[in-house]
Amino acid sequence: xxxxxxxxxxxxxxxxxxxxxxxxxxxxxxxxxxxxxxxxxxxxxxxxxxxxxxxxxxxxxxxxxxxxxxxxxxxxxxxxxxxxxxxxxxxxxxxxxxxxxxxxxxxxxxxxxxxxxxxxxxxxxxxxxxxxxxxxxxxxxxxxxxxxxxxxxxxxxxxxxxxxxxxxxxxxxxxxxxxxxxxxxxxxxxxxxxxxxxxxxxxxxxxxxxxxxxxxxxxxxxxxxxxxxxxxxxxxxxxxxxxxxxxxxxxxxxxxxxxxxxxxxxxxxxxxxxxxxxxxxxxxxxxxxxxxxxxxxxxxxxxxxxxxxxxxxxxxxxxxxxxxxxxxxxxxxxxxxxxxxxxxxxxxxxxxxxxxxxxxxxxxxxxxxxxxxxxxxxxx
Ligand SMILES: Nc1ncnc2c1ncn2[C@@H]1O[C@H](COP(=O)(O)OP(=O)(O)OP(=O)(O)O)[C@@H](O)[C@H]1O
Ligand SMILES: [Mg+2]
Numbered sequence: 477x478x479x480x481x482x483x484x485x486x487x488x489x490x491x492x493x494x495x496x497x498x499x500x501x502x503x504x505x506x507x508x509x510x511x512x513x514x515x516x517x518x519x520x521x522x523x524x525x526x527x528x529x530x531x532x533x534x535x536x537x538x539x540x541x542x543x544x545x546x547x548x549x550x551x552x553x554x555x556x557x558x559x560x561x562x563x564x565x566x567x568x569x570x571x572x573x574x575x576x577x578x579x580x581x582x583x584x585x586x587x588x589x590x591x592x593x594x595x596x597x598x599x600x601x602x603x604x605x606x607x608x609x610x611x612x613x614x615x616x617x618x619x620x621x622x623x624x625x626x627x628x629x630x631x632x633x634x635x636x637x638x639x640x641x642x643x644x645x646x647x648x649x650x651x652x653x654x655x656x657x658x659x660x661x662x663x664x665x666x667x668x669x670x671x672x673x674x675x676x677x678x679x680x681x682x683x684x685x686x687x688x689x690x691x692x693x694x695x696x697x698x699x700x701x702x703x704x705x706x707x708x709x710x711x712x713x714x715x716x717x718x719x720x721x722x723x724x725x726x727x728x729x730x731x732x733x734x735x736x737x738x739x740x741x742x743x744x745x746x747x748x749x750x751x752x753x754x755x756x757x758x759x760x761x762x763x764x765x766x767x768x769x770x771x772x773x774x775x776x777x778x779x780x781x782x783x784x785x786x787x788x789x790x791x792x793x794x795x796x797x798x799x800x801x802x803x804x805x806x807x808x809x810x811x812x813x814x815x816x817x818x819x820x821x822x823x824x825x826x827x828x829x830x831x832x833x834x835x836x837x838x839x840x841x842x843x844x845x846x847x848x849x850x851x852x853x854x855x856x
Contacts, residue, residue: 492609493517495536497527497553498571499545503594507540507571510598511605524548528556531563538609540592543572543579551579551586558587565615567608571596638804642685642818646678681816688820692803695827702745702831706855709740709749709781713774716753724761727813730769731761736776742852748828749852752836755821756785756848762817763809764789764845777854780835784849792840800838801826825850 494516496507501522508518519536521527524545531539539557543550550570557563570583570591580591589608592601653671657663694700717733724731742749760770768788775782789809792800796807806819822836829836833853840846 491517492538493519493534493536494605494609495519495521495527495530495539497521497524497539497545497550498542499523500542503542503571506596507601510596510601514602514605516605524550524553527553531557531566535563536566537612538605539566539568540605541568541570541588543570543576543583551582554583554586554588565612567612569604569608635803639685639689642804643682646682646685649678650675650682684816685818685820688818688824691824692820692827695824695831700748700828700831702748702828704743704745704832706741707744707746707749709742709783709852710735710738710774712746712750713753713772713783716750716757717772720757720761724770727761727764728767729761729764732769732771733773734771735774740774740776740781741855742781742834743855744832744834744852748832752825752828752850753783755825756783756850759821759848760785760787760789760846762811762813762815763787765812777851778856779854780851781854782849782851784847786845786847788845791842791844791846792838793842797838797840801836 494511496504496511496518497520498504498507499522504520504522508520511518519530519534521530525548527539527541530536541550541553545553554568554570557566557568564587567589568587570580570588572579572583572591572593574593577593583591589611590604592604653675657668657671691700714733714735717731720731757770757772760772764770764787770788771784771786773782773784773786775784793808796809799805799807801822803823804819805822806817811817826836829850829852835851836849838846838848
């Protein structure tokens with residue numbers, strides 16, 4: 477978690493708003509002038525009732541409240557503020573005449589944090605206001621960080637439980653197969669090989685999940701090194717399509733490649749880019765039924781060239797579209813040739829492309845097909 481908030485000092489003088497409540501205009505003038513000279517925004521109210529109305533319109537960061545006022549005195553105003561959860565966190569400093577010191581207990585009982593005696597000493601007034609504003613901002617920041625931490629903690633927990641769930645089933649398959657080989661010494665070589673093949677492919681699947689999880693976390697924490705260099709999107713896409721010809725042919729899919737020009741240059745990290753484009757083509761082949769078409773295109777653009785994969789697969793529901801780039805998003809579409817699906821690929825694609833100042837998206841019509849695209853800054 478990055479703490480990018482400005483230093484407390486800067487926040488306080490630049491943004492703090494102080495409400496001064498006093499029935500004597502002269503006092504408001506004196507206090508207001510001292511505060512304004514320190515750079516605070518000053519709001520004023522001439523009575524308790526007016527103060528309660530003012531806070532409804534704009535919530536101040538601190539209130540200087542006169543104790544003795546006709547009709548509604550400071551203690552009552554303070555009690556009302558403290559009993560309203562919208563305003564209870566505003567620090568209240570009482571303005572009291574030295575003859576009113578005996579009333580201080582009542583002020584603190586009502587929720588005051590401090591008091592300043594009249595006639596005012598400017599240095600004292602400024603110091604007390606500043607101290608309580610600093611405290612208030614520190615408390616606000618703490619609350620904010622603690623809420624952020626809580627939500628990160630919840631996210632991590634959810635992540636752990638899905639990951640553990642995903643790892644358990646392949647692991648238990650490996651365990652059972654190994655147990656069978658161990659406990660049946662008479663087993664024929666050909667049967668042993670069958671189990672070993674299963675163990676090998678399931679282990680590969682497990683390794684991919686773990687690698688994807690590590691990748692996702694590394695990107696999330698900014699630990700992935702991205703080297704942005706000009707690279708030729710056309711040749712990268714062409715060789716990628718070539719590497720999928722056998723898989724597509726096995727599913728009798730027609731894999732087309734259309735390229736605007738032999739040289740469409742983008743600014744990207746080539747191996748990371750390939751990892752992303754690979755997932756888009758792999759998805760099209762994985763989720764498109766046998767015998768359908770898939771088009772891979774490279775489109776030129778002076779600012780942001782585009783790579784896209786259009787398929788005649790099942791398309792996406794509205795709910796799918798909402799969850800598409802999230803972690804462990806296994807959606808309505810199921811692999812059409814028994815391929816594995818962890819639902820991590822697109823979440824990684826989105827992170828990696830965005831780190832490279834690119835964009836990723838999808839246009840899809842349910843029942844007709846989908847077009848996934850990536851745009852990247854041109855290197856020309
Ligand atoms: N071209 C597509 N057409 C229809 N649905 C798709 C398409 N591509 C992805 N999906 C849906 O989005 C989900 C998430 O895709 P993603 O690539 O993130 O994960 P995956 O393919 O399941 O697993 P992997 O982590 O191995 O990539 C898929 O499970 C699938 O349901
Ligand atoms: Mg995928």
